[in-house]
Amino acid sequence: MTDTPPPAAAAPLSDSDARTYATIAHAGNIIFPAIAPLIMWLIGKDKSTFVDQEGKEALNFGILAAIVYIVSSILMLVLIGFLTWAAMGICALIFGIQGAMKANKGENYRYPFSLRLIK
Numbered sequence: 780m781t782d783t784p785p786p787a788a789a790a791p792l793s794d795s796d797a798r799t800y801a802t803i804a805h806a807g808n809i810i811f812p813a814i815a816p817l818i819m820w821l822i823g824k825d826k827s828t829f830v831d832q833e834g835k836e837a838l839n840f841g842i843l844a845a846i847v848y849i850v851s852s853i854l855m856l857v858l859i860g861f862l863t864w865a866a867m868g869i870c871a872l873i874f875g876i877q878g879a880m881k882a883n884k885g886e887n888y889r890y891p892f893s894l895r896l897i898k
Contacts, residue, residue: 792827798885801833805878805888808871812848813841833882840878840893844871 792800800823807815820834847867854860874890881888 792823797827797829798883800830801882802879804834804837805882806875808837808841808844809875812844812871813838816841832887835897837878838897839895840890842896843894
């Protein structure tokens, strides 16, 4: 048997790459809530503390958005779901853009409301 060396530690991300990952995590909530931030967070969390922090923040909001979309889909049977779906879409758009702009500048963004499941 051959001895295989242990896997190398993840190379740290450059500042520009970390900002890009965090920007995609926030903006991804607009179209793919919870999925886009989860992917960005999993890829970059070990390579950058900024991506770790911003990815978790975006993921927590994405989980909330996904839950609201699912509940809204059920509530569409009584018509109020259309309003809650639209409200969540507007919130995801506005907060996603705000978060992406802050992350692109290298600043932390905290969503006004979110579930804090991933710490």
